[in-house]
Amino acid sequence: MSGTKAEERKGSSSEWRDAFWNPRTHELLGRTASSWGLILLFYLVFYLFLAGMFVLTMYIMLLTLDDYKPTWQDRLATPGMMIHPKGDQLEITFSVSETESWDRFTQTLNTFLSPYNDSYQVQMNDNCPPDQFFIQEDSGEVRNNPKRSCQFNRSMLEECSGISDRFYGYSRGQPCVLIKLNRVIGMLPGKNGQSPYVTCGAKRYRVEKERDEWREDGDKLGPLAYYPPNGTFNLMYYPYYGKKAQVNYTQPLVAVKFLNASVNTDINVECKINSNTLEAGSERDKFAGRVSFKLRINHT
C-alpha cells in the first residue's frame, strides 16, 4: 500500500515538473514556445488596440474641452479661502522669544510675497480703476489675449508687507496672517461697486469630543488690523480669466494682524468673506467662503 502511494507521489512530482517544463515536447507550463509566442502576440496586439482606442477616446474628449474655461464649475459656486502661512495643519504656533519657531513663517511669507513687489507689479501689470470689474471681453471668435491684470502692490499690505517690519510682527507677538480667496474663473464676488471684505472672529468650537458644550475665544482674540483697509478684495481684480489667458494674474490678498492676542493659549480664529453675491458655503465644507485656523503665541 505504502509503496504504491510513494510511487504515486513520485509520479505526481514528475508530473509537476513536466507541467512546468516538459523537455520532451519543449513545453513551458503546458505550452510550446510558439503557442506562448502566439498568446503574447495576441495580447500585445489586443492591448495595443485597446490602448489606441483609449487614447483615441481620450483625445476626442480633450478636443471637446475649452482651453480657457472648464466645462463645469458648479462645485466652485462658493470659492474657498486659505491662509498664508499655512503652518502645520492650519496651526500657527510660535514662541516670540525663539526666533527659529517663527523664522519659517517669515521665510515663506517672503517667498510668497516676492511676486507682489511694487517694482515687479508696476512693470508687469496695469493700474486699474478701483471698485469696478476689470472686464476684458473677447470679441466673438477673436480672443482678446493675453489679458491684462491689475496691480496688487506689496506695499498695500502696509504693516504686513514685510517692508517696514521684515518679521511681519512675529518677533513682537503681533503676527500677520495673509488671507486669500480661491481663484475661480469668471467669478464676480460683488456688485454695485461693493467689494467683498474679510472679517475675522473667534470660532465656536466644541470643548471636548462627544460633548455638546461650545465655547469661543472671543475675549482672547484682541483687536485686529486689516490691510488693505477694511480687508477688501477690490473688485478690479475680478473676474479671473484663467491661467492661460491671464498669465500674470496677481491674486489679491488681505492681511490680518493680531495686535494683542492672548499669549500661551490656543485661539481658534475663523475668517470669512462678506459679499453681496457669493452664496454662503455649505455647512459641510469648512473652507468655502471661510477659513479657520488655530493661533498660539507662546511668550515667557
Added chain:
Amino acid sequence: MQSIDYLCILFCFQTEHKMSIEEVCRKFNTDIVQGLTNAKAAEYLIRDGPNALTPPPTTPEWVKFCRQLFGGFSILLWTGAILCFLAYAIQAATEDEPAGDNLYLGIVLTAVVVITGCFSYFQEAKSSKIMESFKNMVPQQALVIREGEKVTINAEEVVGGDLIEVKGGDRIPADIRVVSAHGCKVDNSSLTGESEPQSRSPDCTHDNPLETRNVAFFSTNCVEGTARGIVICTGDRTVMGRIATLTSGLETGKTPIAKEIEHFIHIITGVAVFLGVTFFILAIILGYSWLEAVIFLIGIIVANVPEGLLATVTVCLTLTAKRMAKKNCLVKNLEAVETLGSTSTICSDKTGTLTQNRMTVAHMWFDNQIHEADTTEDQSGASFDKSSVTWLSLARVAGLCNRAQFKAGQDSLPILKRDVAGDASESALLKCIELSCGSVRAMRDRNKKVAEIPFNSTNKYQLSVHETEDPNDNRYLLVMKGAPERILDRCTTILVQGKEQPMDEELKEAFQNAYMELGGLGERVLGFCHVLLPEDQYPKGFAFDTEDVNFQTDNLCFVGLMSMIDPPRAAVPDAVIMVTGDHPITAKAIAKGVGIISEGNETVEDIAARLNIPVSQVNPRDAKACVVHGTDLKDLSQDQMDDILRNHTEIVFARTSPQQKLIIVEGCQRLGAIVAVTGDGVNDSPALKKADIGVAMGISGSDVSKQAADMILLDDNFASIVTGVEEGRLIFDNLKKSIAYTLTSNIPEITPFLFFIIVNIPLPLGTITILCIDLGTDMVPAISLAYETAESDIMKRQPRNPARDKLVNERLISIAYGQIGMIQALGGFFAYFVILAENGFLPSRLVGIRLNWDDRSTNDLEDSYGQQWTYEQRKIVEFTCHTAFFVSIVVVQWADVIICKTRRNSVFQQGMRPSWWFCAFPYSFLIFVYDEIRKLLLRRNPGG
C-alpha cells in the same frame, strides 16, 4: 471471526432460528401459507413502528451555519472587517475628528459576510431538502403475502410475522427466518465482510444466529434464487439496525464540483492575499503610513473577492436539482449531474433502457412452423389452430414454468393492462397464455408445483416439477424453459403434431433456422421443453432436491420456441455501446432498431456477406460497426480490446457476462473515456460501481443496482439519461458563465487601487462602491445566468475532459481578467478622466496629485485652469467619479452578461433576435419624456 463473536454477544438472545417454523408462526400469530391478516399487520405496525433505521445523527445546524459563516471567502472578508475596525480604532485614538469611513466599511463587510452566510445556509438547506425528498422517492419495495395474496408494499410497512418472498436482486427488507428457499444465495458482505454469497435454506445449521443458514438479514442482498420467510425483526431491532446504532454516520468524500469550487476559492484567495500583501509592502516602501497601507490592503481584498459568487453557485445547484427531479432523473448526489455531463461513452444494456420495456410475445415456433402470436384482447387475430396438441403443451409449459403472477385486485382490468409481479419476459408469457388459454392460475392450481429451480445466469434455464392434471396419473411433469440452444442440448425428442419424434439433424436445422429468423427480428427467444418423469423412478411423494439436483434434467422433449419483442425507444444518442446478454443477432437487430448501429454502417460480417468473401479477408478498419460475442471477448487481449474500442464507433457486445461488462467498462476508461453504465440487475452492480456514473432503472431495477448507482431513472427511459447529460453540461456551462461574469468586474475594481497607489491619482473607485457592485448589481445577473437554457450545440460538443477542462481554467481567467476585464477598466477610467477633465483637472495634472488631493488642510489646490479647490469641493468631484466608475462598470457588465449568455454560439443564435432587443426603446424614451414633464410641472408649481 472476532467481530462475529462480538456481535454474538449482542444478538445471542435471538432464538427464532432455533424454533421450528410452526413455533415461529405461533409466536407471530401468522400463517405459513396465508401470511398475516391485514388487520394484524396494521396492529403490529402501530406497535413496532415502521421498518426503518433511525437516521444517524446529522451535523448540527449551527455547525453548518458556522461553516457557511467562516468558510471560503468569508475568512478573507472577516480579516478585512477586523482591519477596518482596527484602522478606525487607531484613527479614533489619534485624531480629533476621525473619518467614519473605516467604521462604516467594517460594519458593511460584517453585514455582507453574515448576510451571504445566511443566504448560502438557507440555499443549502433548501437543496439538501430536495435531496432528502429524492431519497424518499425510491422507497424500497417488499413482496409480502397477506391474507394469501401477494402484495408489493413499501419495505417500511413490513412488520414482524409477515410472510415475505425475496428473489435474486432484492434487498432483504427485514431480518427473516427462511421457511423455504430455491437456490437462494445472499450476499452478507455488508454485515460480515464475507464476499462469497452464502446459500440460505430452512434448516437451522448453527446456534449463532449470524452463522445459521435459515436467517437472512435486513439490508443484505439476495444474489440469486428465491426464498420465502417470516419476518422476525424489523427496523432498529434488526441485526443491521443494532450495528448501525453503534456506528455513527460516515463522512462522505468531496464531489468533483465541490473540489472544483474549492480549487477556485483557493486561486482567488491566493491572488487576493498575494496582491494585498504585495501592495501593502509596496505602500510601506513608497512611504505611505501604516494606516494607509492597511486601508489599501482592505481595498484590494474587497476588490478581489467576488462576494456574491458562492451564493450564486448554490443557487445554480439547487435549480438543477429541481429541474432534474422534474425530468424524472433522480440524482443521488447532486454533483454526479456534472459528471454525467462529461460522459463520453454510455454502456447500456438492452433491457428496458433502450427499449420500452413492454415485453410482449410476438412469435412462436412449433410443429416446424413459425406462428404469429395473437395479442389482441378478444383473440380476434387468431392465426393458428388453437386445438393443436403441441400448442396446448407449449402453453402448459409456458404457464407452469413461470413465476410471474398478476397482482391482486385487478380482475376488472383488461389482461394486457394488468400489473404483474415478475420479470418482463415471464410477464409477457403469462399475459399471452392468459389471453389465449384462460386463467393461468387455474392451470397452476390443477398442476400443483412440487419443486422449482429459478432461472440463474449459470444454468440459463428455469425448471419446475408439477403434479399432472389427471388425478389417476401419478407421474410428475417436468417443465423447463430457457435459452433455446441450452434447451435443445437437453432434448432428445421433439413434439411434432402432438407426437414425440426423435430429434434428427433435419429438425435441428429447422430449429436453427427458426431461431435465427426470430432472433434476426430483434426478438428475445425462449425454448420450452417438458418430460413426464417415469413413475418407477420417481414415485408419488418423491423428494425433489433442487439444491443438489437428484432428478433427470436431460433427455427431454422439445416443445417449441416463443419469442418476445420489446419495442425499441426512440432518442438514443451517439456514443452508446450496447452490452447485452442477448444473442448477437438479436442484439444487432435491436442496435439497428434504436440507431446504435446507424443505417448504412456495416459490420465485418456484413461486408463479408456483401462481397461474398471470407470474414478474415475483410479489413477490419472498413467496418465502423462491430458486434462482439461474449465468448470472443474472453479470448481478447487488452490491446485487442483497446483496438476494438478505438476503431469502431458503433459497438455491440452480445452474450456478455457480468464480469465481461466490467472488462468493457475498464477498457473504455483505459482509453480515457468517462463511462456511464446503465443497468438494472444485480449482476450489473459491479459495473455500475466501476463506472464513472452508474445509472439504475427506477422501475425494473433491483434494489442492489439502485444502491450501486449514482443516478436513477424513475421512468426507465433512456432519453432521461440524455436529459441528465444535457443538464450536467448545462450546469457546468452556467456556472462557468456566472463565474466568468462575476470575475470580469474584478479587474475594473482592482485597477483603480493599483493606479491610486502607483501613479498617485485620486482614487477612482471607493471600497463601498465595490461592495455595491459585487453584492448588488453583479449578483442578480450572475444568478440569472444560472437560468440560462442550453445552447443549441450543447449535445454536439465533445464531452468535458475533467483533467483539462476545469471550472476555472486559464482560458476563463484570460478572457475574464485579461480581455473583457481590461476593456471594462478602460471604460471606467475613461468616465473618470472625462469627469475630472470637465471639472478642470486634466489627466496630466492628476498624476502625482494624490498627496495634496487627500490633504484636508490643503484648501487651495490648483487645477489645470488655475482655479483653486477646497478639500470638500474636490472630494465631491471624486465621489462623482466613483459613481461614474460604478455606473460604467454596471453598463459594461450589461454587455458582459449578454456575451456570457453563450460560450460558443453567437448571442443572436441563442433565441434572441436582435430586432427584439429594441422593441422597448420607444417606451424607455417615453419614461424620459414623462418624467421630464412631471419635473417641469413640479418646478412650475412648487409645493403643489
